Amino acid sequence: MKNVATTKEQGSKNSVWKNIRSMKEFSVLVILLVLIVFISVLSPAFLTVTNLRTTAIGFSCNAIIAIAMTLALVSGGFDLSVGSVLGLSAVCVVVLTNNGWSIWMACIVGILVGIFCGSINGLLIGYLNLNAFITTLGMQQMARGIVYVLTNGGSIGLQDAPGVKAFRVIGSGSVGKFPLLFLVCLVLVVIGDILVRRSGIARNVFFVGSNEKTAMLSGINTRLVKTMVYVLTGALSGLAGVLTASRFGTATSSTGSGVEMTVISAAVIGGVSLTGGKGTVAGAVLGVVLMSVISNILVILNVSVHWQNFITGAILILAIIFDALSNRKKN
Amino acid sequence: MKNVATTKEQGSKNSVWKNIRSMKEFSVLVILLVLIVFISVLSPAFLTVTNLRTTAIGFSCNAIIAIAMTLALVSGGFDLSVGSVLGLSAVCVVVLTNNGWSIWMACIVGILVGIFCGSINGLLIGYLNLNAFITTLGMQQMARGIVYVLTNGGSIGLQDAPGVKAFRVIGSGSVGKFPLLFLVCLVLVVIGDILVRRSGIARNVFFVGSNEKTAMLSGINTRLVKTMVYVLTGALSGLAGVLTASRFGTATSSTGSGVEMTVISAAVIGGVSLTGGKGTVAGAVLGVVLMSVISNILVILNVSVHWQNFITGAILILAIIFDALSNRKKN
Amino acid sequence: MNNEVILRTSDIKKHFTGTYALKGVSVELKKGEIHALVGENGAGKSTLMNIISGVFSADSGSIYLDGTEVHFRNPNDAQMAGIGFVHQELALCQDLTVGNNIFIGHLPTKKSMVDNVVLNNASRKILDQFGESGKNINPAALVSTLSVAQQQMVEIAKALSSDCKVLIFDEPTSSLNDEEAKGLFEIIHRLASQGIGIFYISHKMEEIFDICNTITIMRDGQKIETIQVKDTNPEYVVSNMVGKELGNLYPEKNKSRGEEVLRVEGLTRKPYFSNVSFSTYKGEILGLCGLVGAGRTEIARAICGIDKRQSGDIYLYGKQISINNCKDASKAGICYLTEDRKKDGLFLEMSLVENIVAPQISAFCKNGLLSEKHAEDITAKYKEMLNVKYSSTSQNIGSLSGGNQQKLMLAKLLAMKPKVLFLDEPTRGIDVGAKAEIHQLLRKLSNEGISIVVISSEMPETVGVCDRVVVINVGKVVGEIAGDELTQNQIVTTISEFSDKE
């Protein structure tokens, strides 16, 4: 106790720095900053408005999904279906609009489709206690299957209709120099981060992920909590699908494929625990940003496409080695 | 205690049946048998020698990898790099042979490459305590990257050289009606199953997966155990790569991609726990067989390719629902 | 205390596969009563409480709360009805802070955001009731950084954080030292005086006779009788609970000792302890004693290679040995019985046999394959020796009663045929009868040449079992007491003398 008191008495400057250092997001932030400095020195192309804009647009949908994925991971599960559900939602928006639905109704349906897929995942995982890996993998295949059926394996463009122009502004418009899509993502991430850090409901997810039995014995409705987590991943994937449709004005059979792996690994890099109970939205989103800055750097440095996978993989591993070493020092 | 005595006195027939029913593999076996009966009734094409032969050849490499994946999952981790390592090993065999190495030396190098990749995974996960998901994902990307570099994105055929004919017999020859590849797989699976069930060394993997701290306090070298698990997945992936090269006589940039997901989900369907501590090789391999029978059925029934994903996903989910319900009844 | 009954169970029955845990139990709890439940390990005490609090559902029988029959479908229902439960096994959410754990299920919120200030202040208030050791717990600290004793206090604080009519304590003091326990007793008395009915499960007779009004004795899933404390004495209770007269609780001490077995010199691991030196001898049981947080656990763990030490030499039979990890230690024959069986003592989801063979799997292997017969034989042998109660060797160890788990953990170590045994809280959660048996066993092992080091928070046990104790305070050896001088008083004096000098 004495030690604690002494530390508190030390200058507040010091303690702010300590606070930052002790943050789970610290090491990914360091890596990110180092990479940014590195690439800015090597090439003036990185710190240009266009480059930052496109990079930001590129990671926005992933970041939105990362908010919900954080909770899924914190609850001790994960959701492999986010990419396909995103695709399915985008396809629904396009197909319905082309069939004469109002574009805004179609958007709502897109999000509802996400919620529907998420609910099935959630009920199976929460109430039937099924394995999250297989359940969401199954949902991934099913959602992707419906996308194939609807698109016939190809792609469908959004036909012009009243409201379509306005709708497309969401995905491709700007406010000043800021892409609208990025602003939407930013708002959601900030709200998500605060809610996950502070809200009572989100705290229950932490309890469930940390020790499900205890949470149950303490009167938390663990099944409902688990179900709601997947409803949320579904809902945000649905939203991301709507935004994707708005950005590209088309839905393809592959829209969203691979998103789940990008988001999960980004979240883990950002300090979210795969075994549950630990993590922040900020960390997961920083992970998403880190991954997209890495691919940006590969493009800017014109690294041979054949080497890109190798380098991405190596950086992934280096990132967690650094994280492990910096944590070890802290303890 | 009296109760126990009474049960033992009951007819042995009954107890054999009980034993089978209590097996972890029971429900996947039931599903498999139901599917086989179903398809045999619908189409005479299923129970033909050619169909069984080709299906068996098709799952052999996956089954070999499933042996090691079982241990990786039991240890509480998993290995996402198996598919790329398989590909890398196949490419190495072909490239080295084309560059004048003896085909058999090339095979040994292929397996060594697998062991090398596995050792890196193992050391990082076992000794640096890195997250298995990210580490093996990183290795997946790195190995695939090297495959791209070596194949230039295309494929490389095995040129004729002394021994190549003999080598190709392994992957394409038969003993009686049995494909050699399948026999190799069968022998490995049987040995693997017995060793994982009964050997002392494998038991340590179960201890580590069940409670790593307790295992450490019990004097088990948990780091070594974890490392060796990944060395084994690497080695068997390497072997699978050699067998693939032998079967196709060519290595392509996509050889082995997607294998990790197939094998992991097969293992989980076969009762291997994703949180560690539980599982059998027989279960995992039955899972692999189940998955390949499903795709076989889809082709035999001429299901539209656009519906195949949907149906596979639905069957995955139904399989674990059935598993959950049958386990619930047992308890 | 008035005579109003708050909770009544009637003919509760419960069976698990292979065993009947409860064969029809009826008990009554009155307002303001502190009602002890005693019985051997596996008698069904926890099961009964789990049924009352909605964790399990009974096969038959009924529960009446305030005179009306209740059906709890889950723990939440019971909590809503005002039943609080401090579980026997520590079960906290390790990744969250103390405050969050205390208020789990009913976090204070402001506009649906968790109010950390209120949370921490309220937690502070509850923890402060435990006296000095409670004050040392920071509500904002992660539970994973707490010691076992501190976690137990948090576990209790959890139950105190909500208003209840009935509070159940299932062995709440198994990890607490006397001072902390005293804090708890004050709390319990205060709660009782507010009219709350309390069920209190413990294997420590002194405690029960100190604080309880009523005792219900259980054996083999049945209630033997309920009596008032003022009408009975510990001997009577113990003999009724065991079903036979119990002899001496502690065995004869050894007058002479043999050669030196283990010697540690200058062992240091800052900030936990520094420059610790002592020896153990054949045929002697050594005690390490001190207040909570004295660093005894840490010393034992460092010797057994679990934690890295900064300096210090270890000699076995006069020869220096190098111990860098658990494997080195267990190879040399130095074994450690952990104080936290759930976290690092057992493989809860594995069978009894597997738990027993874990530390020395190769000894049970023939040609690299596990010989199941051999393993089962050994398990059966220790079942006999330690009188473990279970229904089948393939049962998950997690489904055994707490005391039986503790016995099996000991069996696991004994199967390793150790030379030196460090036993950290060896009889935690073990019933009186079995405790006496274990004490006898320790003496027998010691006579057979195993040198034994006991770390126990129960002063009477330390004094009763050990031939000699090394007194530790704030990570330093401050004295050694042996022979007739070994009394509780002398230990306390040694500790306080040292503290005064500081």
Next chain:
Amino acid sequence: DGLQLEAHPDQTYYMVTFLSGYSFWTECWRGFQDAAAMLGVEAKYGGTTEYDVNSAVTSLEQVIALNPTGMAVTCMDADAYVDPINNAIDAGIPIVTFDSDSPNSKRTTFLGTSNYQAGVTAADYIGEKLGGKGRVACLTRTGQSNINERIEGFTTELADKYPDIEMVQVVDAGNDENEAATNLSSLLSTDSDIDYIFAALQQAVLGTETALSEAGLTGEIKVVGFDTDKTTLDSIKSGSVEATLSQSPYAEGFWSMIYVYMLANQDCIKSADDWYAKGFPSLPATGDSGCAVVTADNADMYYLAE
């Protein structure tokens, strides 16, 4: 006097693809590089190895942000590429599309053959070989739209022009040759009375050959593949594959470079003053690189020069 080309070492041209890393692009890239060397400018290759519109468009836009002199782009999705291409052109970066087009964008020229047309060519080849009567199957990769278009062209042409040819089944080629071989084997064990198999992507050719050889049907069932990967050409020469389709990747790359160079250095073309700004037609809007059928007769010529 004739036109004199000056070297512009400061000019950088990008070729950008999706699913980069496949051998088809390697051949395009050869052509692109050769033309760049001839013109004395620098050539770079960019793109992503993933098959996802978002990653593809993001990496395309990131290349655009580098402000290259000109770009040759192959479009993963026609509609999704409209905005990025238009934005680049508005920012003064000339773009030609190759192999896969985005016709609604402001791109000046498209060089290539539609995948649909390639499917039609395959159908015509097989249809003629079979004399309009027989049974065929094909392999696709679900979810990859360029391959889906080939299958569409193939099946439509067969149905229209060769009504007596039965389309037995479309089989998924999966992720790698093992899955392709397994799935095709499943078909062969139900129905091996097939005359031709059209493996509509390079990655399925190997699996097809192996499945046939394992079923002992090599030569009995003929194979038409796609792309001129070295191993496919080898197989044509050894007889296990009868023919393959070439979309002339080298030509696509080469002429893309030439076209985009012309757009970036507009005064090379003297058709009209300021022709580009005024919209005077000086470059063809499309250039058909053709789709050739490669057989044992002409396979030698398709090997990439070392």
